[in-house]
Amino acid sequence: MDPDGAHPRVHELDAVRGFALCGILVVEIWQLTDMRATIGPGTVDPVWHLLSVLFVGRFFPIFSFLFGLSFSLFLDRTVEGTDRPRLILARRLVALGVLGLIHHVFQPGDALLPYAIVGLVVLLPAAGLPRWVILLAGLIATIGVPCTLGGGLGLVPGLFLLGLAADRFGLADNLRDYGWGLAVAFLLAVPAAIAAGVWEYRTPYVELWTGSVAPVAGLLGALAYLTGFLLFLRTESGAVFAEVLEPMGRMALTNYVSATGLILVAEPWLGLSDSNRYSALLGLAGAIIAVQALWSYHWLRWFRYGPLEWVWRCATWWQLVPNVRTRRKLTVPYGGGR
Incomplete structure (x- = not known):
């Protein structure tokens, strides 16, 4: 049984x-290759400082928000197909956590395992609450965390x-x-995002790691990016x-994990580690996006789900889920149903 596959997708959310993913990739490359943020003792590289204002903390909140929304969509669709939706959702989150553990070996900053844990501890119990309670709790957590504890993974429950x-x-x-x-x-x-971004840029780089400037600016930037896009x-x-x-959005899990492999393969050739080669960073990000865009487009012409999405779905339902598209579906260009 795969009830989720019978419902039309929200194409705009897939595109977002x-x-x-494209924005997260820039930060992921910088973190995974351990590039320098400074050009001397206590002097931040102005190029990276600008890139951090444009990318760091701006796209991760969007991705986290969409995860919560997708969780709700999947729960609603699961209710229609089984009498034990919460068990299936718990299995889905556990499977994501296992994948996150494996991915963590190659990318210590992996977000999949924290997503799975927060999903089990926060999302699953909250799914049965009234919608106004969920909204109020989300607002309090999302606004309160950056003002008291900083940003990063602490923003995930609220988002x-x-x-x-x-x-x-x-x-x-x-x-x-x-x-x-x-x-x-x-x-x-x-x-608001521009003002906060200027505030962040003018704040000494070292202070950004402990204060609330960066997470507040990141959330405002994420809201501007999301609504604008x-x-x-x-x-x-x-x-x-x-x-x-x-x-790319439909194969987000596959693309997120495969980007790690592509970065690790390319890094020795580009020499990004302990460097300030941000033009090479942006070039690598562009190349990975191009590869994944082509790969995702052609894969989805033949299959319903990406490779890891299919494995995740099989683990969720504890059975093999059909993945190959029928000949009739192959004759329709991707996106033609919008």
């Missing part, structure tokens, strides 16, 4: 997930709850009806980007 609440309030099913709401949120978020997808140019990013 692909967009978030998970906000994603869960967003689906409970019908965001995924009625995304096309939220045009004015997105526009207002974007217009409010952009000046959703509005951009409604334009003709945005539709072109969607065709590229949707397959």
Whole structure:
């Protein structure tokens, strides 16, 4: 049984997930290759400082929010197909944790294991609460953590709850009806994000690791990126980007894990470790995005799920799930059903 496969996907959210993956990749390369952030004792590299304001903490919140939203979507669809949805969801999160343990060997900053733990401890119990309670708890956690404890993985519980609440309030099913709401949120978020970004850039780099400047600026930047990109997808140019990013978003787990392997293979050739070669970093990020975009597009012409997505789904349902597309589906270009 695979009830989730019978429901239409929300293509905009897949595209946003692909967009978030692209932004996370820049930070992932910097962390995994152990590049330098300074050009001398106590002097931060201005290029990296600018890149950190544009990327660090901006895309991880989007990805975390979407995880909570996707969790809710999967729960709703699972309820329709089984009388034990919470058991299946728990198995799904445990399987993600096992994959995270394996991935952690190659990428110590892996997010999959923390996602699985927070999902089991926070998301699963919260799924049965009233939607207003979920929203309030998500807001308190998301706003309170950066103001008291800093950012990083501490933001995950609140963002998970906000994603869960967003689906409970019908965001995924009625995304096309939220045009004015997105526009207002974007217009409010952009000046706040710019002001916070300038504040972050002018703050001594060492102080960013302990204060609340960076996480607050990151959340505002994430909101501006999220709402702006959703509005951009409604334009003709945005539709072109969607065709590229949707397959990447549908294969987010495969692309997130495979990026680690690609970075580790490329690093010795590029010599990024303990360097300030940020042009090479951006070049590698662009190359990986291009490879994964092509790979995802062609893979999904023949298969319903990415390789790791399929393994994860089989572990979730504890049985082999059909993956090969039928000949009839192969005749329709990807994205043509939007």
